[in-house]
Amino acid sequence: MAALSELYGDEHHPGxxxxxxxxxxxxxxxxxxxxxxxxxxxxxxxxxxxxxxxTGNATTNAPMLALNERLGFRPRVAWIEMKWGGV
Known part of the structure; x- marks a missing residue:
């Protein structure tokens, strides 16, 4: 396999x-x-x-950000990821 893109549904958002x-x-x-x-x-x-x-995108992945914008995806409000290091 040379490339892939996942596509999946969202049970909380039909359509x-x-x-x-x-x-x-x-x-x-x-x-x-x-x-x-x-x-x-x-x-x-x-x-x-x-x-x-x-779609989601790491802010550090400039090539994919550019591709997503080229395809018409537009940024939305982000979420915050949190880490707990006590494991």
Whole structure:
């Protein structure tokens, strides 16, 4: 496998699908594969009748931020992750 993009439903939001991990193996990067698999996921979402598609993005991953913006995703209010180190 050279690239993938996850697509999954949200039981609390009917009509909404989410793209999860989108990634490309290092040796295949910069060849348009992330764009291709993300577009394929959006086509499947449309075929399934999704009213909206959401995605997440690390703020440090500039290439994926740019790709998501290119595809029309727009930033929303973020959530806060918290860590407990006592394990």
């Amino acid at each position: 909404r699908l989410n793209t999860g991990l989108t990634g490309t193996r290092r040796e295949w990067r910069r060849q348009g594969l992330a764009l291709a698999v993300k577009l394929a996921a959006l086509r499947v979402a449309r075929e399934r009748g999704a009213q909206e598609v959401w």
